[in-house]
Amino acid sequence: MSALLEVKNITKIFPKVRANDGVNLTVEEGEIHAILGENGAGKSTLMNIIYGLYKPDSGELKLSGETLNLSGPHEAIEKGIGMVHQHFMLIPVLTVAENIVLGAEPGGIPYNKKKANELIREISKNYHLEIDPDAKVKDLSVGLQQRVEILKAFYRHAKLLILDEPTAMLTPQETEELFGIMRRLKEQGISIIFISHKLDEVKEISDKVTVMRRGKTVGTLNTKDTNEQELANLMVGREVVLRVEKSEYKPGDVVLSVKDLTVLDEQNIEKVKNVSFEIRSGEIFGLAGIDGNGQTELIEALMGLRQIKSGIIKYQNSDIEKLPTRERYKLGISYIPQDRQQEGLIMKFSVADNLILKEYKDIRYSKNGVIQYKKVFENASKKVEEYDIRPTDYTLLAGNLSGGNQQKIILAREVGSNPKLLIAVQPTRGMDVGAIEYIHKKLLELRDGGSAILLVSLELEEIMSLSDRIGVIHNGVIMDILDGKSATREKIGLLMAGSQIDAKEVEV
Amino acid sequence: MKEILLNPQLWSATLAMATPLALPALGGTFSERSGVVNIAMEGIMLIAAFFAVLFAHLTGSAWLGLLGAVIVGMIVAVIFAWAAVTLTADQVILGMAINIFASGFTAYLLNTIFGFSGTPTDTPMLPNIDIPIIKNIPFVGQILSGNSVIVYLMIILIFASDYFLFHTNLGLRIRAVGENPEAAETAGINVIKLRYLGVALSGLFSAIGGAYLSIGLLNSFSTDMSSGRGYIALAAMIFGKWTPFGSFGAALLFGFATALSMQLQNSALSKNIIMMLPYILTVLALVGVGGKSVSPAADGVPYTPKK
Numbered sequence: 001m002s003a004l005l006e007v008k009n010i011t012k013i014f015p016k017v018r019a020n021d022g023v024n025l026t027v028e029e030g031e032i033h034a035i036l037g038e039n040g041a042g043k044s045t046l047m048n049i050i051y052g053l054y055k056p057d058s059g060e061l062k063l064s065g066e067t068l069n070l071s072g073p074h075e076a077i078e079k080g081i082g083m084v085h086q087h088f089m090l091i092p093v094l095t096v097a098e099n100i101v102l103g104a105e106p107g108g109i110p111y112n113k114k115k116a117n118e119l120i121r122e123i124s125k126n127y128h129l130e131i132d133p134d135a136k137v138k139d140l141s142v143g144l145q146q147r148v149e150i151l152k153a154f155y156r157h158a159k160l161l162i163l164d165e166p167t168a169m170l171t172p173q174e175t176e177e178l179f180g181i182m183r184r185l186k187e188q189g190i191s192i193i194f195i196s197h198k199l200d201e202v203k204e205i206s207d208k209v210t211v212m213r214r215g216k217t218v219g220t221l222n223t224k225d226t227n228e229q230e231l232a233n234l235m236v237g238r239e240v241v242l243r244v245e246k247s248e249y250k251p252g253d254v255v256l257s258v259k260d261l262t263v264l265d266e267q268n269i270e271k272v273k274n275v276s277f278e279i280r281s282g283e284i285f286g287l288a289g290i291d292g293n294g295q296t297e298l299i300e301a302l303m304g305l306r307q308i309k310s311g312i313i314k315y316q317n318s319d320i321e322k323l324p325t326r327e328r329y330k331l332g333i334s335y336i337p338q339d340r341q342q343e344g345l346i347m348k349f350s351v352a353d354n355l356i357l358k359e360y361k362d363i364r365y366s367k368n369g370v371i372q373y374k375k376v377f378e379n380a381s382k383k384v385e386e387y388d389i390r391p392t393d394y395t396l397l398a399g400n401l402s403g404g405n406q407q408k409i410i411l412a413r414e415v416g417s418n419p420k421l422l423i424a425v426q427p428t429r430g431m432d433v434g435a436i437e438y439i440h441k442k443l444l445e446l447r448d449g450g451s452a453i454l455l456v457s458l459e460l461e462e463i464m465s466l467s468d469r470i471g472v473i474h475n476g477v478i479m480d481i482l483d484g485k486s487a488t489r490e491k492i493g494l495l496m497a498g499s500q501i502d503a504k505e506v507e508v
Numbered sequence: 509m510k511e512i513l514l515n516p517q518l519w520s521a522t523l524a525m526a527t528p529l530a531l532p533a534l535g536g537t538f539s540e541r542s543g544v545v546n547i548a549m550e551g552i553m554l555i556a557a558f559f560a561v562l563f564a565h566l567t568g569s570a571w572l573g574l575l576g577a578v579i580v581g582m583i584v585a586v587i588f589a590w591a592a593v594t595l596t597a598d599q600v601i602l603g604m605a606i607n608i609f610a611s612g613f614t615a616y617l618l619n620t621i622f623g624f625s626g627t628p629t630d631t632p633m634l635p636n637i638d639i640p641i642i643k644n645i646p647f648v649g650q651i652l653s654g655n656s657v658i659v660y661l662m663i664i665l666i667f668a669s670d671y672f673l674f675h676t677n678l679g680l681r682i683r684a685v686g687e688n689p690e691a692a693e694t695a696g697i698n699v700i701k702l703r704y705l706g707v708a709l710s711g712l713f714s715a716i717g718g719a720y721l722s723i724g725l726l727n728s729f730s731t732d733m734s735s736g737r738g739y740i741a742l743a744a745m746i747f748g749k750w751t752p753f754g755s756f757g758a759a760l761l762f763g764f765a766t767a768l769s770m771q772l773q774n775s776a777l778s779k780n781i782i783m784m785l786p787y788i789l790t791v792l793a794l795v796g797v798g799g800k801s802v803s804p805a806a807d808g809v810p811y812t813p814k815k
């Protein structure tokens with residue numbers, strides 16, 4: 001084997017932040033090379049440099065021994081570098097096919113739709129990534145959008161494929177599929193840089209692991225010679241507890257009660273069908289399910305972001321299904337949305353402003369309609385410290401923070417307001433192990449303090465380790481509600497897939 | 509009323525009045541599809557209208573007048589693009605500045621070059637064209653034949669624009685840039701270059717529209733003769749949902765309103781009410797009557813490539 005990519009002493013300085021500080025990395029031909037590092041360690045920055053989006057301040061890139069001086073992504077693509085970005089780089093109003101071929105369309109002047117669709121069908125068949133080339137991207141589920149991103153890179157015949165947290169959005173099944181594809185690509189001699197915060201994934205799929213900390217590479221290990229604990233410690237720089245300690249389950253009064261709820265999607269198709277469940281104070285209710293089975297519609301209905309067709313939503317014994325979202329917030333409901341960039345944050349606002357997005361009218365932060373910045377900054381500096389948001393400068397724009405740190409802003413805002421009911425969709429998506437450890441601790445604290453929590457996650461591990469009860473949703477129907485202690489992976493998996501073989505009737 | 513509607517003059521006037529709206533509306537479609545709001549089209553039309561007369565007069569050829577107008581119009585557009593795209597200046601403020609400049613600049617040139625008597629009466633005009641066979645059909649022939657060559661050019665340009673924007677690779681890229689420049693850039697597309705292209709095309713189309721006013725409909729230039737058509741064109745473009753055929757349809761509707769108000773000079777129905785039509789329709793389109801009009805997602809948002 002010989003080195004395909006060599007990164008030598010790369011440094012990249014953003015205003016106020018040294019994102020990459022003398023980074024070294026060697027990726028061999030046909031190897032899957034994982035990069036691990038805390039949120040904000042500089043992983044995405046390094047990948048963007050390799051992809052030609054950022055210019056390094058100093059250092060050298062070599063591809064197959066040849067020095068690269070990239071003036072932009074088009075050159076990187078030409079040299080055979082492909083990248084799936086941490087945040088979607090898709091155009092919602094265009095079709096799947098148009099998104100995939102964009103910038104490298106088949107044929108001459110006219111857009112050859114037939115040829116494009118044909119090529120895409122071929123690739124999607126080869127890699128077992130089913131997709132309808134004519135579908136509009138905006139109509140696709142998050143998982144399918146991710147699939148489009150991956151197809152985009154394959155379409156360009158990348159020989160070095162960068163996957164920046166590709167599994168953060170995928171279901172366990174989809175992740176397994178992706179791993180299958182990665183293995184096949186590896187056999188074909190393609191090198192893959194794989195970024196993930198999930199140590200088990202890194203352990204399973206990679207040949208080598210490079211760990212980054214605070215802009216520096218702290219070491220490269222052979223995956224088979226290491227273990228998850230060692231990696232976690234190396235990455236965070238301290239001992240990390242990978243298992244959650246949970247106190248006894250002491251449910252209180254019912255906080256949220258959903259009865260016979262039916263919700264439609266944009267096409268007037270029933271996405272949530274007659275769903276009923278209750279969540280009590282001091283309880284974490286996990287909602288497990290494959291992406292696209294009605295979770296989004298259910299949550300949006302609970303938050304007042306989507307009209308319901310029928311049913312009752314009771315919060316602390318009063319009907320709230322007609323209340324606007326703002327009123328629901330005021331009643332003490334908090335919400336961590338799935339799409340942090342679209343729904344959770346205003347990317348062009350500062351961290352401090354984002355932290356008071358819901359409460360700017362509160363007397364704590366505004367007087368006679370004028371925002372009291374002294375108070376806002378006090379709040380920001382407290383939250384930044386408490387939730388370990390990096391960098392600590394809260395005047396930075398949210399959009400300039402790393403993905404995991406953006407997530408932390410939302411968490412600080414939503415968990416920090418001490419809600420009576422927290423609806424958390426994928427709360428730890430894209431967070432590093434240290435941060436996940438912390439967030440899990442926070443969620444359990446909230447539960448022990450008497451809050452009710454609805455946890456929606458595609459991550460079975462997370463659902464199983466945190467939930468007191470687990471509802472499994474399939475095709476808009478809650479298949480069963482299981483006891484958190486006794487539920488098994490297999491049983492949940494079966495229910496998620498819609499099998500009711502041994503699903504017994506459980507009344508809530 | 510029936511009399512008026514059956515008068516072929518009303519319909520050929522509709523076509524004539526729609527042309528100087530449809531052309532900049534087409535131009536605006538390209539510019540906004542690439543993500544740049546170009547309200548400077550008003551000023552570009554005016555400047556082009558002036559230079560069309562100047563060059564036509566100097567060379568004795570209306571065609572060279574048109575060519576000169578187009579060149580000057582595109583130069584102004586590229587200057588606009590440089591400030592808006594490269595320097596990421598505020599597009600609306602910049603456009604206003606160009607419009608105010610255009611108004612003063614053309615008035616100044618008119619006086620210094622041609623004096624107070626106005627542009628010379630012997631300035632050549634672009635020809636009208638008779639279409640064989642069609643011209644002999646009663647009623648229809650009177651409407652569709654014998655129009656200015658620019659009218660026919662516009663019709664060709666509408667089809668060409670639709671093909672370009674929705675059926676070519678370059679058109680796809682332009683639309684991508686106006687929707688999500690970051691995504692386009694990561695796909696290897698040069699965002700800046702395509703935005704220049706979009707703006708330059710808006711300059712080209714507006715300039716033809718301006719030349720039509722001064723050497724197509726007339727053979728003279730007067731101050732502020734574009735009289736807000738660049739703005740109404742933007743309304744037509746929005747009403748037409750940022751598509752060439754839609755823009756043309758809206759321009760026809762607005763042109764009809766103008767033609768009707770000219771025919772109704774002496775009637776009881778106030779001309780001003782009819783002249784309000786384009787604006788009312790645009791507001792209705794924007795609030796979503798008849799399907800919401802959704803602008804390109806990155807329309808008007810400057811893009812700074814990552815460094």
Ligand SMILES: Nc1ncnc2c1ncn2[C@@H]1O[C@H](COP(=O)(O)OP(=O)(O)OP(=O)(O)O)[C@@H](O)[C@H]1O
Nearest residue numbers: 014019039040041042043044045400401402403404
């Ligand atoms: N465009 C930018 N302008 C200013 N600072 C930036 C910019 N992009 C990234 N940074 C900063 O650089 C540092 C590294 O960010 P990067 O996105 O590379 O982290 P990461 O390792 O990918 O983290 P995560 O796991 O959370 O995605 C962070 O401190 C971030 O705030």
Ligand SMILES: [Mg+2]
Nearest residue numbers: 044086402403
């Ligand atoms: Mg990242």
